Amino acid sequence: MKILLVEDHKLLARSLKQALEEDGFAVDLAVAGDEADAKARGAIYDVVILDLMLPKIDGLTLLKGWRKDGLTFHVLILTAMGTLEDKVLGLNLGADDYLPKPFELTEFLARVRALVRRGHQAKDPILRIHDLEIDTGARSVRRAGKDIYLTPREFSLLRFLCYHRGKVVTRSMVWEHLYDENDDNTSNVVDVYIRYLRNKIDKNFTPPLILTRWGEGYMIKGD
Amino acid sequence: MAYRSASRNLEGRLSIQKELAQTTYKDRCRDEENRLDDSLLFQAQTLARLVQFHVDWGKLRFLELHTLGLLAAPASSSAYVQAPIWALQGTRGFAFDLFRRATPSIRFDPAELLTRLDGQVAEFFQIDTAWNASYKSNSLEAMSMAINLATFAPDEVLHWEYEDMQLSESLKVRRVVLKASRFLLGPNLPSLPRNRNPGPNRGAEPLPPPRNNNSADASFRPAIFIQCAYDLAKRDALFASFAQQRDEDILNFASEHKKDLEGFRGMLAAINLLTFLAGGGICFWLVRLGLAPLNVLTVAVSRINEKDFNLDITEKQLPEELKPIAIRLGLTLDQLKKAFAREKQATADISHELRTPLSAMLATLDLALRKTRTVEEYRVMLEDCRESCTNMHKDVERLLTLARLDAGADPFRPELFDLSHLASDCVKMLSPLAQSKGVELQFEGEPNLDIQSDPGKLKEILVNLLHNAVQYNKPSGSVFLRLSSRPGSIIIEVEDNGIGIEASKKNRIFERFFRVDASRSHGDSTNCGLGLAIVKGYAELLGAGLEVTSELGQGSTFKIVLPASLNKEAFAASAV
Numbered sequence: 001m002k003i004l005l006v007e008d009h010k011l012l013a014r015s016l017k018q019a020l021e022e023d024g025f026a027v028d029l030a031v032a033g034d035e036a037d038a039k040a041r042g043a044i045y046d047v048v049i050l051d052l053m054l055p056k057i058d059g060l061t062l063l064k065g066w067r068k069d070g071l072t073f074h075v076l077i078l079t080a081m082g083t084l085e086d087k088v089l090g091l092n093l094g095a096d097d098y099l100p101k102p103f104e105l106t107e108f109l110a111r112v113r114a115l116v117r118r119g120h121q122a123k124d125p126i127l128r129i130h131d132l133e134i135d136t137g138a139r140s141v142r143r144a145g146k147d148i149y150l151t152p153r154e155f156s157l158l159r160f161l162c163y164h165r166g167k168v169v170t171r172s173m174v175w176e177h178l179y180d181e182n183d184d185n186t187s188n189v190v191d192v193y194i195r196y197l198r199n200k201i202d203k204n205f206t207p208p209l210i211l212t213r214w215g216e217g218y219m220i221k222g223d
Numbered sequence: 224m225a226y227r228s229a230s231r232n233l234e235g236r237l238s239i240q241k242e243l244a245q246t247t248y249k250d251r252c253r254d255e256e257n258r259l260d261d262s263l264l265f266q267a268q269t270l271a272r273l274v275q276f277h278v279d280w281g282k283l284r285f286l287e288l289h290t291l292g293l294l295a296a297p298a299s300s301s302a303y304v305q306a307p308i309w310a311l312q313g314t315r316g317f318a319f320d321l322f323r324r325a326t327p328s329i330r331f332d333p334a335e336l337l338t339r340l341d342g343q344v345a346e347f348f349q350i351d352t353a354w355n356a357s358y359k360s361n362s363l364e365a366m367s368m369a370i371n372l373a374t375f376a377p378d379e380v381l382h383w384e385y386e387d388m389q390l391s392e393s394l395k396v397r398r399v400v401l402k403a404s405r406f407l408l409g410p411n412l413p414s415l416p417r418n419r420n421p422g423p424n425r426g427a428e429p430l431p432p433p434r435n436n437n438s439a440d441a442s443f444r445p446a447i448f449i450q451c452a453y454d455l456a457k458r459d460a461l462f463a464s465f466a467q468q469r470d471e472d473i474l475n476f477a478s479e480h481k482k483d484l485e486g487f488r489g490m491l492a493a494i495n496l497l498t499f500l501a502g503g504g505i506c507f508w509l510v511r512l513g514l515a516p517l518n519v520l521t522v523a524v525s526r527i528n529e530k531d532f533n534l535d536i537t538e539k540q541l542p543e544e545l546k547p548i549a550i551r552l553g554l555t556l557d558q559l560k561k562a563f564a565r566e567k568q569a570t571a572d573i574s575h576e577l578r579t580p581l582s583a584m585l586a587t588l589d590l591a592l593r594k595t596r597t598v599e600e601y602r603v604m605l606e607d608c609r610e611s612c613t614n615m616h617k618d619v620e621r622l623l624t625l626a627r628l629d630a631g632a633d634p635f636r637p638e639l640f641d642l643s644h645l646a647s648d649c650v651k652m653l654s655p656l657a658q659s660k661g662v663e664l665q666f667e668g669e670p671n672l673d674i675q676s677d678p679g680k681l682k683e684i685l686v687n688l689l690h691n692a693v694q695y696n697k698p699s700g701s702v703f704l705r706l707s708s709r710p711g712s713i714i715i716e717v718e719d720n721g722i723g724i725e726a727s728k729k730n731r732i733f734e735r736f737f738r739v740d741a742s743r744s745h746g747d748s749t750n751c752g753l754g755l756a757i758v759k760g761y762a763e764l765l766g767a768g769l770e771v772t773s774e775l776g777q778g779s780t781f782k783i784v785l786p787a788s789l790n791k792e793a794f795a796a797s798a799v
Binding site: 081100 | 585
């Protein structure tokens, strides 16, 4: 789950980035309009969090350009301009959600998660596969009624696999979605995390849920 | 007034009509009287023609015995008049004498009398002769009409008199007394001229001379007196009917007059009402017509709201008088629109400037509290929050400074101080920032430049200008602060060779929240675009001139010109 955070206020950007990362999202940061445009067009993002008053190019202009060029990622507008007209204008220009400043961090994260679910046509915040339950809101995992503790990276990998259940997920896809621009790991880090995940989810349970498709990637069972 | 004059006219008409009625009445009465008189006379003449004398020769003989004929008097009902007749008529001559002695009696052919006198006026007639023969109509019964012979001259052949007389106690009549000679009577009687105005002495008319005008004829004139009379009551009844007619006429006139007057009054009232209504209608129409452009203006003005300040009106819709108002209103609305836009922008700017650091703090604090963290993590987050707070504080102070300037609550507090000292203080203050940016900061100026001004505000101006000059500079750029004294003024210049300002944006740099590049990407989030607005406000307060020259990519120079009247000498002079 990769998110582009477009915010020119340093402290706010830093705090939000950290909060999202702690929630298992990979976050790229852009502090100016032109930078944001380049990044949005150059990588795959699940959600773009967009401030409107930006240096160089303002947020609404960016949004219009993206929607015009067929970019479909979800956009959450985050701005100090919170009048009704501003909200309506933002939503009408193609935003998916609108959050005026100042806001509660929990609300912000909930809205981001909701946008992620929407991107995967999932209404239920709890992903269920066989006897495995993943609560995306509480960020908790249980299998056969037993709580399993996962690190943020492990959690986001499992969540990613679950959102793509029954489909093969390549290593590069995983890398694309789970690691931000500052991670310089190679794609074999994915294999490492898959191993960690298998140890926690499949080791003491049957049947194994995470399958390996040789030469392609990994897949989690469809049912 | 029209009513009064018209009613006066009508009154006049009425009185004329009344007079006319009266005159008509009088004329009718007179005509009637004349007609009656003529009729009486005509009747008398007719009688005169018809009269027949019957001679009773035996009687003549008898009369001869009574020479004076006085004896016949008792036999005749009119004997008492006959004697004077004789005496006064005093007719002489033999023929007369004979005739007199023959004493012819008077007779009428009853048939002829009936046909000739049918429908005539006179009810009564009486014929007397000089020879005592007399004849009375039956209607007279026992009454008789006396003749005053004095009114008839003895030698008059034809004469008549009209007069009213009391025939009996209850009967008053008008009669004509016609004296005619026997020989003038009969078929040859000359036609009588009408005696219109019978008066006591005017009955005599010139008569054609008798045909046989000899002395014998002249001396023998056997006169007969024919009297015809009618009952005055009948005439009076007629007159009364005339009077009644007259009164009716007058009454009609009066009622007509009243009706006319009422009609006129009604008409006047109707005209008044119509005039009033028409006047009212015209006034209403005129007022509406006159106010129509105001209505247009009102509608246009009422359409104005805080979202649309356009005065939706074309000059063609307005008369000349209203055009200046509309134009002035349009200008005012434009200014208001701009003011509203500024206000809205300022509100948005302020909210953005405050909300963004506020939400950063909130997010950081939420993040800190989300889970247990290391001491180092907490320390970093708290430091971030503190920085954010400090920046917000600066922004709030700047906003308050501007608000105080707007409200005029920030007074000019002059005092005498050394400007050089103040300037070098400012330079020292900004040296750390300049060093961190790699910018050279230099101060050039005469020492001990005393001036009377507000040092607090002047310091704020200098710090802001120097801060900008350092902030928006290129690495290894330089900033100069120069002080120079000239007759009449002291000049402070802040020059940098930094990034410069676009010509198109030069006029806007003193606007609130205006940023040349709308960016905080220069790494300093403390600048929210209020510094130069404060510089401008303070410069105005100090009475100082503020100029800026700039070239993009070459650098900018801000020049403050302080008035010399506030320098040391002036202050000393004012102190003395």
